[in-house]
Amino acid sequence: MKSRIVVAVVFFVGFIVGFSAVTLVAHEPSQLVSLIGGIVGGYVLLFLYKRFNTS
Secondary structure (H helix, E strand, O other): OHHHHHHHHHHHHHHHHHHHHHHHHOOOOOHHHHHHHHHHHHHHHHHHHHHHOOO
16 A cells, blocks of 8 residues: 555656646647646656666
């Protein structure tokens, strides 16, 4: 159960970072573009977390 919470938090942080990065780079992007950037950011951070946290 605890690992699911950690995964959710990691994905959420990645989503926020990705969403913010797309919003800063593209001047006034559409909501869909920002959402896709957030999802990609979440999966990238989740991938990095799982790769470096093999237990």
